[in-house]
Amino acid sequence: MIDKIADRVNADSGLVRRGRFVDTTFMIAVDDACTLLRIEEGRVTKVASGPFVTPEYSFCLRASRAVWEKFWQPLPPLGYTDIFALVKQKLMQVEGDLHPFMANLLYFKDVIASPRRDAQR
Amino acid sequence: MSPRFEPISGRYMHLELLGKPHRLYFEEAGQGIPLLCLHTAGSDGRQYRGLLNDMRITKNFRVIVFDMPWHGKSSPPAGWQDTEYRLTSRDYVRMIIEVADALGLDKPVAMGCSIGGRIVLHLAHEHPERFRALIGLESAAHTEPYYDLTWLDRPDVHGGMVCAGVVSGLVAPVVPAEERWETLWHYMQSGPGVFKGDLYFHMIDGDIRGRVDQIDVKRCPLFLLTGEYDYSCTSEATLDVARRTGAPATIMQGLGHFPMSEDPAKFISYLLPVLEKVRAF
Numbered sequence: 001m002i003d004k005i006a007d008r009v010n011a012d013s014g015l016v017r018r019g020r021f022v023d024t025t026f027m028i029a030v031d032d033a034c035t036l037l038r039i040e041e042g043r044v045t046k047v048a049s050g051p052f053v054t055p056e057y058s059f060c061l062r063a064s065r066a067v068w069e070k071f072w073q074p075l076p077p078l079g080y081t082d083i084f085a086l087v088k089q090k091l092m093q094v095e096g097d098l099h100p101f102m103a104n105l106l107y108f109k110d111v112i113a114s115p116r117r118d119a120q121r
Numbered sequence: 122m123s124p125r126f127e128p129i130s131g132r133y134m135h136l137e138l139l140g141k142p143h144r145l146y147f148e149e150a151g152q153g154i155p156l157l158c159l160h161t162a163g164s165d166g167r168q169y170r171g172l173l174n175d176m177r178i179t180k181n182f183r184v185i186v187f188d189m190p191w192h193g194k195s196s197p198p199a200g201w202q203d204t205e206y207r208l209t210s211r212d213y214v215r216m217i218i219e220v221a222d223a224l225g226l227d228k229p230v231a232m233g234c235s236i237g238g239r240i241v242l243h244l245a246h247e248h249p250e251r252f253r254a255l256i257g258l259e260s261a262a263h264t265e266p267y268y269d270l271t272w273l274d275r276p277d278v279h280g281g282m283v284c285a286g287v288v289s290g291l292v293a294p295v296v297p298a299e300e301r302w303e304t305l306w307h308y309m310q311s312g313p314g315v316f317k318g319d320l321y322f323h324m325i326d327g328d329i330r331g332r333v334d335q336i337d338v339k340r341c342p343l344f345l346l347t348g349e350y351d352y353s354c355t356s357e358a359t360l361d362v363a364r365r366t367g368a369p370a371t372i373m374q375g376l377g378h379f380p381m382s383e384d385p386a387k388f389i390s391y392l393l394p395v396l397e398k399v400r401a402f
Contacts, residue, residue: 084352
C-alpha cells in the first residue's frame with residue numbers, strides 16, 4: 001500500500017498545494033517493516049524501504065500490519081477511519097518530532113490515507 | 122439566478138453574562154416550543170444551519186442558536202487579551218440559564234453536541250425543572266485526552282488548521298464532502314486558544330461520571346443521539362449514560378461527532394421522532 005502513496009499524492013494538485021511548505025522525511029512502520037518517505041514542497045520525492053542502519057526522519061507512525069490493513073480499506077471499519085482514532089485506542093504510536101506532523105495535520109492525514117481507493121478528502 | 126433568502130434571523134444581544142457585559146450573537150427561526158441549541162467546542166452556531174432551515178422543525182419549534190462568548194460572532198468580554206480562556210462547568214451552566222432568561226424562554230428544550238452534549242447532563246442533574254426536555258448529541262460522562270492539547274494554541278502552528286486537523290477524523294467518512302468541509306471551516310475560523318479552552322471543560326472540569334446516576338429523567342426527559350463514527354464521545358460512552366439514567370439512546374448510522382453539521386438531512390431524520398416525543402410532554 002505504501003508504494004501507492006507517491007503517485008496518489010503527486011497527482012493530487014490540491015493536496016500538494018496544502019503541503020507546499022512541508023519539507024521533511026517521515027517514517028511509516030508496519031510491524032517491523034519501515035519505510036522512509038521524503039516530502040519536498042508537498043510532493044513525495046523519495047520512498048525508501050528498510051531495514052535502515054541510521055535512519056533520519058522527523059516523525060514515525062507505527063502500527064501493526066493488521067491495523068494498517070484495516071486503515072487502508074476503501075471504507076475502513078469503525079474505529080479505523082482516522083489516525084487519531086487509532087492513537088486513542090493505543091493501536092498506533094506517533095513518535096519523534098511531532099511539529100511537522102501537527103503543523104500540517106490535514107495534509108499528512110490525507111497523504112497517509114491516500115492508498116484508500118476512495119480516499120476521503 | 123435570483124437570490125434565495127433563508128428564514129433565519131440573526132441579532133446581537135447585549136446582556137450581563139457571568140457578571141460581565143457581553144455582546145452575544147444568536148440566530149433563530151420558527152415558532153412554538155423554544156429549542157435552544159448548543160454548538161461544539163471551538164465552533165459556532167452555524168453548525169445548526171440545517172435545523173434552522175427545516176420547516177418540519179420550525180413549524181412547531183422556535184429554534185434558537187447562540188454563539189458562546191469567544192465563539193463565532195460573539196465577542197469575548199472586554200479585557201480578554203490578558204486572560205486565558207477556560208470554560209468551566211459552573212460558567213457553562215450559568216451561561217445557558219442566563220441566556221435563556223435574557224431571551225425570556227419559558228421551559229425551553231436544550232439540545233447540545235459534544236461539550237453541549239455533556240452540559241445537558243449537568244443541566245439534567247442541576248436544573249431539571251428549568252427545561253421541558255434535554256437532548257444530548259454525542260453525550261459522554263467524561264472524555265480522556267488522547268493527544269497533547271498544547272498543540273492547539275502555540276504560535277508556530279496555525280491554530281485554525283490544527284484544530285480542523287484534529288477534529289477532521291471525527292466526521293463520518295460517508296457524509297457529503299461539502300458539509301464535511303463546511304464543518305471543518307468553522308473550526309478553522311475559531312479564535313486562538315478557544316478550542317483548547319473549551320476542551321478544559323470537555324476533558325477535565327466537566328467530568329460528571331460520579332453524578333450521572335443521580336440524574337432523574339422523570340423530572341426532565343433526556344434523549345441521547347450519538348453518531349456511530351464518533352471515537353471521541355463513543356457509542357459505548359453514550360450507552361453507558363443511557364443505562365445509568367434510563368434515558369433512551371439512539372446510535373445514528375453514517376454520522377460522526379458533528380451530526381447536525383456534517384449531514385443535516387440524515388441527522389434530522391433521527392431528530393424528528395425525538396421532537397415528536399418532546400411535543401407530547
